[in-house]
Amino acid sequence: MASIRLESITKAFGRTQVLNGIDLDIADGEFLTLVGPSGCGKSTLLRIIAGLEKQSGGDVNIDGKTVNDIRPSRRDLAMVFQSYALYPHLTVRQNLATPLQLRDMTFTERLPIIGRLAPGYSGKRAAIRDAVKNVSDTLQIEHLLDRKPGQLSGGQRQRIALGRAMVRDPAGFLMDEPLSNLDAALRVHMRAELSALHRSLGTTFVYVTHDQAEALTMSDRMAVMMDGEILQLGEPDEVYQQPMDIRVARFVGSPQINIVTGDMDDDGRIAFLGVKLARRPSDGTTGRISIGLRPEHLYLHPHTPGKTFCGELVYKENLGSEVFLYIKVADTEDNIIIRVNPTEAQSIALGDETHIAHEPGKALIFNDQGRRITLAGSPLGEDAA
Amino acid sequence: MNGQSSLRGEVGKHIVLLLGASIVILPFYLMLSFSFKSPAEIQSITGGFFGAQEMMTDQFCVKQGRPLAECQMLPVVYNYTAAFREAPLLRYLLNGVIVTLSIFFIQVLVALPCAYALAKLRFWGRDVVFGLVLFCLLIPVHAIALPLYIMLAKVGLTNTYAALIIPWTISVFGIFLMRQFFMTVPDDLIDAARMDGMSEFSIVWKVMLPTAIPALLAFAIFSIVAHWNDYFWPRIVITGDRDLMTPPLGLRMFKSDLDGNEYGPMMAAATVIVAPLVVAFLLAQRRFIEGITLSGMK
Numbered sequence: 001m002a003s004i005r006l007e008s009i010t011k012a013f014g015r016t017q018v019l020n021g022i023d024l025d026i027a028d029g030e031f032l033t034l035v036g037p038s039g040c041g042k043s044t045l046l047r048i049i050a051g052l053e054k055q056s057g058g059d060v061n062i063d064g065k066t067v068n069d070i071r072p073s074r075r076d077l078a079m080v081f082q083s084y085a086l087y088p089h090l091t092v093r094q095n096l097a098t099p100l101q102l103r104d105m106t107f108t109e110r111l112p113i114i115g116r117l118a119p120g121y122s123g124k125r126a127a128i129r130d131a132v133k134n135v136s137d138t139l140q141i142e143h144l145l146d147r148k149p150g151q152l153s154g155g156q157r158q159r160i161a162l163g164r165a166m167v168r169d170p171a172g173f174l175m176d177e178p179l180s181n182l183d184a185a186l187r188v189h190m191r192a193e194l195s196a197l198h199r200s201l202g203t204t205f206v207y208v209t210h211d212q213a214e215a216l217t218m219s220d221r222m223a224v225m226m227d228g229e230i231l232q233l234g235e236p237d238e239v240y241q242q243p244m245d246i247r248v249a250r251f252v253g254s255p256q257i258n259i260v261t262g263d264m265d266d267d268g269r270i271a272f273l274g275v276k277l278a279r280r281p282s283d284g285t286t287g288r289i290s291i292g293l294r295p296e297h298l299y300l301h302p303h304t305p306g307k308t309f310c311g312e313l314v315y316k317e318n319l320g321s322e323v324f325l326y327i328k329v330a331d332t333e334d335n336i337i338i339r340v341n342p343t344e345a346q347s348i349a350l351g352d353e354t355h356i357a358h359e360p361g362k363a364l365i366f367n368d369q370g371r372r373i374t375l376a377g378s379p380l381g382e383d384a385a
Numbered sequence: 386m387n388g389q390s391s392l393r394g395e396v397g398k399h400i401v402l403l404l405g406a407s408i409v410i411l412p413f414y415l416m417l418s419f420s421f422k423s424p425a426e427i428q429s430i431t432g433g434f435f436g437a438q439e440m441m442t443d444q445f446c447v448k449q450g451r452p453l454a455e456c457q458m459l460p461v462v463y464n465y466t467a468a469f470r471e472a473p474l475l476r477y478l479l480n481g482v483i484v485t486l487s488i489f490f491i492q493v494l495v496a497l498p499c500a501y502a503l504a505k506l507r508f509w510g511r512d513v514v515f516g517l518v519l520f521c522l523l524i525p526v527h528a529i530a531l532p533l534y535i536m537l538a539k540v541g542l543t544n545t546y547a548a549l550i551i552p553w554t555i556s557v558f559g560i561f562l563m564r565q566f567f568m569t570v571p572d573d574l575i576d577a578a579r580m581d582g583m584s585e586f587s588i589v590w591k592v593m594l595p596t597a598i599p600a601l602l603a604f605a606i607f608s609i610v611a612h613w614n615d616y617f618w619p620r621i622v623i624t625g626d627r628d629l630m631t632p633p634l635g636l637r638m639f640k641s642d643l644d645g646n647e648y649g650p651m652m653a654a655a656t657v658i659v660a661p662l663v664v665a666f667l668l669a670q671r672r673f674i675e676g677i678t679l680s681g682m683k
């Protein structure tokens with residue numbers, strides 16, 4: 001059990017600044033996901049927590065103790081690597097036993113033959129054997145114990161890597177994209193399994209991924225990182241529904257959120273593509289703004305001036321249970337994506353002119369710096385407008 | 386038409402290859418053949434590969450005053466007994482084994498940690514150090530032989546095993562080769578070992594060494610062949626003491642001991658001396674090729 005606390009962590013590789021002042025509090029037993037696009041510094045941050053990389057500035061605290069100068073193996077954290085990093089020359093059993101042997105046995109006890117003569121040897125051997133057995137029972141990998149990693153499938157290797165992390169019963173798990181080498185079906189399965197594992201172990205998990213679906217499904221809280229900063233930290237629902245930054249809004253959600261540019265008149269009324277919003281900014285911002293509209297908050301609607309905008313249907317993406325319509329709207333760069341149900345989708349054909357409205361109160365407004373602007377007033381007014 | 390021309394191409398290719406092979410094999414063939422034949426057959430170049438194997442008289446044996454009947458023997462027996470009688474061949478072979486294995490062992494001991502540091506640790510000036518390693522690859526041994534000899538002579542180590550071994554213990558080629566191999570080992574594996582609690586030294590010996598077996602085998606073949614066959618260096622530091630001579634050096638001494646016509650025993654000695662290498666290579670060949678394909682498939 002461990003809480004992890006990062007205080008203004010910075011990291012530079014030579015002259016490139018990779019992390020700019022990361023503050024993060026990870027509660028004991030929490031499943032926290034670090035998510036962000038490739039190259040944003042997630043792995044670097046995880047490696048700093050593990051102690052594999054030294055931060056340029058700031059402190060890492062584990063359970064209230066500063067561990068900046070403590071070796072990785074003494075931090076009582078276990079790490080699961082994207083490439084699994086199993087010892088290729090050892091059997092699965094030996095792979096699982098190695099961390100325990102290194103932690104619990106003295107140098108002489110680890111020696112090949114002389115070790116047997118050491119007093120505590122057989123007791124420790126038995127303890128290690130039991131621990132390996134427990135873990136292999138939990139993960140159902142007993143039948144693989146005598147194979148070498150080269151003789152395993154990707155999914156099996158992934159389980160062994162998990163087992164090697166679990167066997168030490170660490171205070172926290174650090175995982176760096178552990179599922180990214182698996183095929184889609186197995187990945188979905190392992191998501192559920194990892195969540196279950198987290199619940200049963202009750203240990204702190206810090207999980208790095210660039211897949212926002214993993215972050216949304218598994219985590220207690222997720223931290224969206226970009227360009228070496230944490231843009232937003234919160235529960236998955238909150239991050240999805242109330243992104244505080246346009247980059248977060250763009251990153252989280254699939255298909256991507258629709259972003260259109262809008263204007264604000266002197267009176268504070270917001271307008272985009274001929275649609276006017278009833279709510280106004282609570283602070284006095286004016287100028288260019290961006291409006292984010294999630295596909296599920298848009299729907300087909302008969303033409304109504306001031307409430308709908310129109311475009312031409314260019315592509316239908318049929319996922320069976322739902323259909324995404326890609327609509328080319330004049331004055332926007334990207335196609336607007338809206339989610340409809342299959343019956344609705346059948347009612348229109350490619351090339352048709354369509355009119356679209358949005359659910360009142362769901363539009364997300366961002367200022368010219370990309371920060372979220374909160375709106376005041378009744379969203380219901382938007383209907384009336 | 387097409388089949389014809391490709392057949393002709395194949396035949397042409399094989400003729401060229403056979404020619405090349407025979408040029409390489411011819412000296413070995415002669416060596417082996419001469420080691421079987423009587424002096425007369427060697428002189429007249431008759432008797433095919435094995436010679437007629439007619440009984441011949443061992444002059445040395447006669448000189449010792451033994452009865453003539455006892456001194457009659459097959460040429461092949463004569464050649465090999467003369468080889469072992471005239472020179473302590475087994476001693477030479479033993480020296481060869483001691484020297485080459487010690488050199489290889491210490492080379493690995495030095496090269497693996499160096500290669501690991503150069504490939505996987507980040508420290509100030511690493512690229513400069515690696516540049517120096519590459520630079521050292523360019524220095525011919527003959528250029529530094531004299532200073533090396535003087536240094537060894539000053540500390541009184543000439544005519545010892547140490548003189549044969551010490552100059553070769555740091556193999557820049559070994560460092561370079563292992564470093565290139567270690568570059569291909571994923572960083573995650575090393576980080577995993579660190580998380581497990583291994584020290585950097587344990588990582589070298591318990592993680593890097595086992596994964597580097599194929600590269601190590603390639604290096605072993607290179608190193609052992611080079612030092613087993615080395616004539617130049619033993620010739621410089623071993624002056625006189627026969628008990629320290631390595632096989633190639635012994636072979637030369639052998640030549641000067643016998644009168645010039647005794648090709649048979651000389652070739653027999655040469656055969657004995659190259660045999661261990663050939664056998665070792667034939668044994669290792671399979672593993673060697675396996676190792677290379679294995680590392681290629683990863």
Ligand SMILES: Nc1ncnc2c1ncn2[C@@H]1O[C@H](COP(=O)(O)OP(=O)(O)OP(=O)(O)O)[C@@H](O)[C@H]1O
Pocket residue numbers: 013018036037038039040041042043044045209210
């Ligand atoms: N050892 C290093 N030397 C120099 N730059 C590095 C080093 N390690 C990482 N970087 C740089 O730091 C940045 C962040 O790397 P990091 O591996 O943390 O990204 P990431 O968020 O994990 O990306 P991904 O999702 O692709 O794994 C990248 O721009 C990378 O080029």
Ligand SMILES: [Mg+2]
Pocket residue numbers: 042043044176
């Ligand atoms: Mg990464």
